[in-house]
Amino acid sequence: MENLESKFAHIPGWGIDANPENDPTYPMKEWNGDDHKRLNYERPPQQPVDIEVLHSNERPTVSAVFGTSTPPSGLSGMIRRQAFKYGEGSWGHWLPLILADRINVWEGMIDDLLHGHFPNVVKERGWKAEWEHNRKGMLTNAAIAAAATAAVTAFFVIRSRTKHSK
Amino acid sequence: MSMIAMNFRGPFRVRADRKPYPEIKHPGDAIVRVTRSCICGSDLHLYHGLVPDTRVGMTFGHEFIGVVEEVGADVKKLKVGDKVLVPFNVACGTCNFCNQKLYGNCHESNSQSTAVGGIFGYSHTAGGYDGGQAEYVRVPYADVSPEVIPDWMDPDDAVMLTDVFPTGYQAAEMGGIRKGDTVVVFGAGPVGIMAARCAWLFGAARVIIIDHYEYRLEFARKFAFCEAYNFLSLSDPVVFLKKETGWYGADVCIDAVGCEAAGSALQTLTGRKMLLQAGSATALHWAINSVKKGGIVSIVGVYGPTGNLVPIGNVVNKGITIRANQASVKRMLPRLIEHVKNGVISPKEMITHRIPLEEVAEGYHLFSRKLDGIIKPVLIPSTARA
Numbered sequence: 230m231e232n233l234e235s236k237f238a239h240i241p242g243w244g245i246d247a248n249p250e251n252d253p254t255y256p257m258k259e260w261n262g263d264d265h266k267r268l269n270y271e272r273p274p275q276q277p278v279d280i281e282v283l284h285s286n287e288r289p290t291v292s293a294v295f296g297t298s299t300p301p302s303g304l305s306g307m308i309r310r311q312a313f314k315y316g317e318g319s320w321g322h323w324l325p326l327i328l329a330d331r332i333n334v335w336e337g338m339i340d341d342l343l344h345g346h347f348p349n350v351v352k353e354r355g356w357k358a359e360w361e362h363n364r365k366g367m368l369t370n371a372a373i374a375a376a377a378t379a380a381v382t383a384f385f386v387i388r389s390r391t392k393h394s395k
Numbered sequence: 396m397s398m399i400a401m402n403f404r405g406p407f408r409v410r411a412d413r414k415p416y417p418e419i420k421h422p423g424d425a426i427v428r429v430t431r432s433c434i435c436g437s438d439l440h441l442y443h444g445l446v447p448d449t450r451v452g453m454t455f456g457h458e459f460i461g462v463v464e465e466v467g468a469d470v471k472k473l474k475v476g477d478k479v480l481v482p483f484n485v486a487c488g489t490c491n492f493c494n495q496k497l498y499g500n501c502h503e504s505n506s507q508s509t510a511v512g513g514i515f516g517y518s519h520t521a522g523g524y525d526g527g528q529a530e531y532v533r534v535p536y537a538d539v540s541p542e543v544i545p546d547w548m549d550p551d552d553a554v555m556l557t558d559v560f561p562t563g564y565q566a567a568e569m570g571g572i573r574k575g576d577t578v579v580v581f582g583a584g585p586v587g588i589m590a591a592r593c594a595w596l597f598g599a600a601r602v603i604i605i606d607h608y609e610y611r612l613e614f615a616r617k618f619a620f621c622e623a624y625n626f627l628s629l630s631d632p633v634v635f636l637k638k639e640t641g642w643y644g645a646d647v648c649i650d651a652v653g654c655e656a657a658g659s660a661l662q663t664l665t666g667r668k669m670l671l672q673a674g675s676a677t678a679l680h681w682a683i684n685s686v687k688k689g690g691i692v693s694i695v696g697v698y699g700p701t702g703n704l705v706p707i708g709n710v711v712n713k714g715i716t717i718r719a720n721q722a723s724v725k726r727m728l729p730r731l732i733e734h735v736k737n738g739v740i741s742p743k744e745m746i747t748h749r750i751p752l753e754e755v756a757e758g759y760h761l762f763s764r765k766l767d768g769i770i771k772p773v774l775i776p777s778t779a780r781a
Contacts, residue, residue: 242737285507292503298453299450299452299453299519327670330447336451352756355758358761363764
């Protein structure tokens with residue numbers, strides 16, 4: 230075998246963590262022999278469940294600690310509640326959640342408006358960065374979009390006039 | 396009392412808003428004032444609307460460091476004023492998985508899914524925690540994962556230890572690399588570049604990285620000392636890699652791309668556009684097909700749940716070992732801190748952009764569109780200087 234140490238002397242730390250014991254057929258490298266105890270470990274204290282927390286039907290309870298970011302609400306919340314009746318590996322679980330996410334976007338828009346906030350979509354999409362770093366591409370795309378809109382409009386106008394003239 | 400925080404409003408739409416100051420909800424919690432937080436490549440999966448149960452109003456951010464402002468009654472190790480780096484996993488430290496140092500698989504930090512542990516700012520599928528792209532953040536189980544930043548450590552190195560460096564390192568570790576191995580990394584994002592760099596630490600003799608952004612490939616050549624190829628210039632990356640490895644295949648292939656892989660029209664259509672798969676599995680296909688028979692495929696790329704068109708027949712026929720996981724950051728921190736201290740690696744060299752938290756929307760856009768030579772952006776709240 231060639232002398233790899235000298236060949237890679239220019240790479241800081243080459244081979245420093247080489248470990249012949251790193252057997253990839255054993256993912257649980259730190260196996261401790263206690264896995265049979267499963268849920269018998271001493272659970273941390275339970276965070277008070279003072280908001281609605283959906284939990285997977287593949288576990289008996291909510292976890293000892295959970296996030297409180299954005300509890301389910303509105304129509305999207307109703308869909309999410311239904312989704313959690315299905316197991317994590319089920320399409321009945323994930324596809325409704327994706328649908329709920331899309332509905333939730335519109336709920337967010339409505340919520341903004343109800344709070345007197347008109348969403349600045351240009352700002353939220355960060356288009357200032359596009360303008361600063363890809364102005365040519367942005368203008369090209371805008372020109373293509375304008376041309377396409379004009380072409381579609383022209384098509385319907387001409388078709389409408391043709392119908393009327395018949 | 397309120398603070399500035401990133402606020403997700405829907406795919407491709409985020410903004411910096413005023414949100415309530417976080418509260419102690421559990422005796423093991425701490426409140427941390429954020430001094431640095433990164434936008435991660437995997438945040439882009441959320442930003443692009445690919446991860447189910449990403450709710451409007453959430454704050455993202457699982458890579459952050461900061462200063463402890465408040466602690467719960469049960470917190471013993473940390474004290475107010477400590478400067479801490481916070482691994483992206485929320486881990487209890489007592490469940491059977493944490494006992495096996497599988498902190499990425501904690502059973503007491505995520506109610507919504509049993510497949511993944513809790514992750515800061517990473518949808519409700521990962522626990523529904525608000526993340527660190529904010530001025531302040533609630534950190535549960537504060538005595539378990541967070542690590543006090545050594546005095547000598549540059550904060551920019553510290554923030555890279557919360558995810559990028561450990562995930563890249565674990566990707567290489569899971570590859571079971573032996574001295575002299577050829578390693579192929581798919582994806583020259585921050586984690587892929589870091590995985591390529593770490594492959595050398597395990598004794599790789601050849602490291603190849605594949606991507607389709609030239610500027611990232613150029614960065615990888617310099618930072619990770621590796622060969623770098625643009626798959627857009629290859630008619631078939633798998634055939635190319637077979638030829639490059641004596642028609643044998645690589646010893647180890649690493650998928651550092653995940654659900655947004657480009658390169659296959661079918662995968663892009665069904666995985667990214669129609670969301671009929673848990674993301675496009677193109678990089679995974681290439682990894683499985685490019686590795687040698689009996690080789691190892693290591694996956695750290697993020698995929699959504701649940702189904703994917705994966706060439707499992709080739710896995711069987713080739714006798715491949717697949718290892719995959721979210722990084723268990725806490726397990727690796729002592730060794731990685733040692734590497735930073737000894738100058739083996741300086742992860743902060745990957746940081747290319749510093750963006751005020753108030754300009755988070757521009758930061759996401761820049762990173763999503765790969766503009767201005769961006770490799771790794773860091774968000775800095777105005778309160779970081781207080």
